[in-house]
Amino acid sequence: MRKYKISEIVVKRLPLYLRCLTYLDKMGVPTISSHELGHKLGVKPSQIRKDLAYFGEFGKQGIGYEVSYLRGEIRHILGLTEHIRVAVVGAGKLGQALSEYILLKREDFDIAAIFDRDPQKVGMEVGGVKVSHIDDLRKVVQEEQIQMGIVTVPANAAQKVINFMCDAGIQGILSFAPIAVTVPEGVRFYNVDFTMELQSLAYYLTGQGKGEF
Amino acid sequence: MRKYKISEIVVKRLPLYLRCLTYLDKMGVPTISSHELGHKLGVKPSQIRKDLAYFGEFGKQGIGYEVSYLRGEIRHILGLTEHIRVAVVGAGKLGQALSEYILLKREDFDIAAIFDRDPQKVGMEVGGVKVSHIDDLRKVVQEEQIQMGIVTVPANAAQKVINFMCDAGIQGILSFAPIAVTVPEGVRFYNVDFTMELQSLAYYLTGQGKGEF
DNA sequence: TCATGTGAAGCTATTCACAGCA
DNA sequence: TGCTGTGAATAGCTTCACATGA
Numbered sequence: 001m002r003k004y005k006i007s008e009i010v011v012k013r014l015p016l017y018l019r020c021l022t023y024l025d026k027m028g029v030p031t032i033s034s035h036e037l038g039h040k041l042g043v044k045p046s047q048i049r050k051d052l053a054y055f056g057e058f059g060k061q062g063i064g065y066e067v068s069y070l071r072g073e074i075r076h077i078l079g080l081t082e083h084i085r086v087a088v089v090g091a092g093k094l095g096q097a098l099s100e101y102i103l104l105k106r107e108d109f110d111i112a113a114i115f116d117r118d119p120q121k122v123g124m125e126v127g128g129v130k131v132s133h134i135d136d137l138r139k140v141v142q143e144e145q146i147q148m149g150i151v152t153v154p155a156n157a158a159q160k161v162i163n164f165m166c167d168a169g170i171q172g173i174l175s176f177a178p179i180a181v182t183v184p185e186g187v188r189f190y191n192v193d194f195t196m197e198l199q200s201l202a203y204y205l206t207g208q209g210k211g212e213f
Numbered sequence: 214m215r216k217y218k219i220s221e222i223v224v225k226r227l228p229l230y231l232r233c234l235t236y237l238d239k240m241g242v243p244t245i246s247s248h249e250l251g252h253k254l255g256v257k258p259s260q261i262r263k264d265l266a267y268f269g270e271f272g273k274q275g276i277g278y279e280v281s282y283l284r285g286e287i288r289h290i291l292g293l294t295e296h297i298r299v300a301v302v303g304a305g306k307l308g309q310a311l312s313e314y315i316l317l318k319r320e321d322f323d324i325a326a327i328f329d330r331d332p333q334k335v336g337m338e339v340g341g342v343k344v345s346h347i348d349d350l351r352k353v354v355q356e357e358q359i360q361m362g363i364v365t366v367p368a369n370a371a372q373k374v375i376n377f378m379c380d381a382g383i384q385g386i387l388s389f390a391p392i393a394v395t396v397p398e399g400v401r402f403y404n405v406d407f408t409m410e411l412q413s414l415a416y417y418l419t420g421q422g423k424g425e426f
Numbered sequence: 427t428c429a430t431g432t433g434a435a436g437c438t439a440t441t442c443a444c445a446g447c448a
Numbered sequence: 449t450g451c452t453g454t455g456a457a458t459a460g461c462t463t464c465a466c467a468t469g470a
Contacts, residue, residue, distance in 0.1 A: 005425055009461075011416050015409035020393055033429060041393055045429090046463055053431055055421070061430045062470045078412050079420025086411070093313065097306035098407065109411060147418050148411065172414040174407065180233055180254055186426065188417050190410050194311065194387065196228035197403050198299070198322060198361065199291050201385040203224050204401050205360050207292025208268070212218055213399065222439075246451060258451095259441055266453055274452045275448045 010051050014074050016041060017048065021071040033064035080108040085145055087170070089161050090152035091116035091124065091131045094176060098150060103127040112144040117157075134161070138168040151175040162189075223264050227287050229254060230261065234284040246277035293321040298358055300383070302374050303365035304329035304337065304344045307389060311363060316340035325357040330370075347374070351381040364388040375402075 020040055024032060034045035041048075052058055052070075055077050059065045075081055086109050088099050099111050104127065114126055117134045124131045132140055140146070149170045153161050158177035165173060172188045175181065178196075183189045203209040233253055237245060247258035265271055265283075268290050272278045288294055299322050301312050312324050317340065327339055330347045337344045345353055353359070362383045366374050371390035378386060385401045388394065391409075396402045416422040 002421070006422070007460075008413075011422060012409070012413045014416070015406075015412040016393075018412065019391060019406070019409065023392070044463065049431060057431070059430050060470070061468075062428045064429065077416065077421050079415045079418065079423070080412060082419075084411075084415055084419060093306055093310035097310055100306065102408075106408060108415075109408075148414060150407075150411075172418045174410050174414060176407075178232060179236070180229075188414060188426075190414060192405060192407050192410055193228075193232070194363075194389075194405050195315075195319060195322075196225070196232065197387050197405055198297075198363075199228035199231065199293060200221075200225045201361060201387060201401060201403060202292045202297055202321075203227070203290065205292065205385045206295075206297060208215070208290050209219070209224065210292070213401075220438075257441065262453060270453070272452050273448070274446075275450045277451065
């Protein structure tokens, strides 16, 4: 076990490296240097080397990193070696799109259940998974050993739904709801709000950052 | 004009403040202190004060910030006072979900056009907007004075589509495609990849960060 | 020679702590 | 008193530069 904690900012870059390595591996590229990888990703080589060095010595001097090996190591660090069981709460268009994408394209995550409160949607199939009623969340989370939740309900329902999920024992939540929520101690919560991204883009296009670079 | 450049990390927090202020304003809350706002958002009060102070003096000593006034100021800083014209490229489930959400719920952005290359989708209506063919992108971007683009095409089409968009004069792009791409100098590019978020969550749930907090 | 891993330097961001004002 | 705005202090992150090894 490591003695010191690794900063979140480093952990958040690992998936970026992983995404590129997976692509390179599929292309049959055998090795890559921190310089080349950094160039592809817009990241300084020294940063890549330091990030990786927190977790071990994965490279070979004079050569670089063996793509397939490094990919495996990062997957191991991130805990992606066996499928992670995910629940999606909210079976609207966004919930459906995300579920289908994960089911079809991602081997690292399993959509173990989808929930909604609308009786019209309950029973429906999304990518081969039946939509359950939100009232069954606790039961299903326990039966299916769900570890992670994705929230795609409207802003006004988000806090309530997230409370349910935390009560049911889910310890990691990714929310797409455009609202600030609180979660109990011990639950890790990330918010993906694309309108916030659009708004910060706007700063540089039409706002006070216009013309800056 | 400001003499020094404001760091991107500060700009990215403004939409967070804005989102909360909009909510508070709707609730009729007249004023808020940096302490209260920070508590709601999980941000230190001193950080909020410093962030805002880069742009002006918006608060009143002994009172705090006038919610509606501060909201207006941040909207002004971000350049959200008149609708921003956006193109969505990719009319699949995700593109549809995002377009409909923006059309229905966001007053700061206008979906001026939606593009796809699939003849089946071209001509279709999404939230009242007709889907155009990707080949017409340049023409429509110029006619409709589109400033910003959202990319929701699959990974293998993303670089090509993004090249088209940059050629057509779009200067800000938000991509949901899970792949690294390059854009020419002068184009601001953000990538929202929720699988990267899931993977960093995994680090804390099943990976080497398990148990850390 | 080429490229890693790493201590040290340099830089950026956050937090503190308090003067100043309503 | 209560809270902002801000210089100073601290903490954290990135980059440099080079010893080391293949």
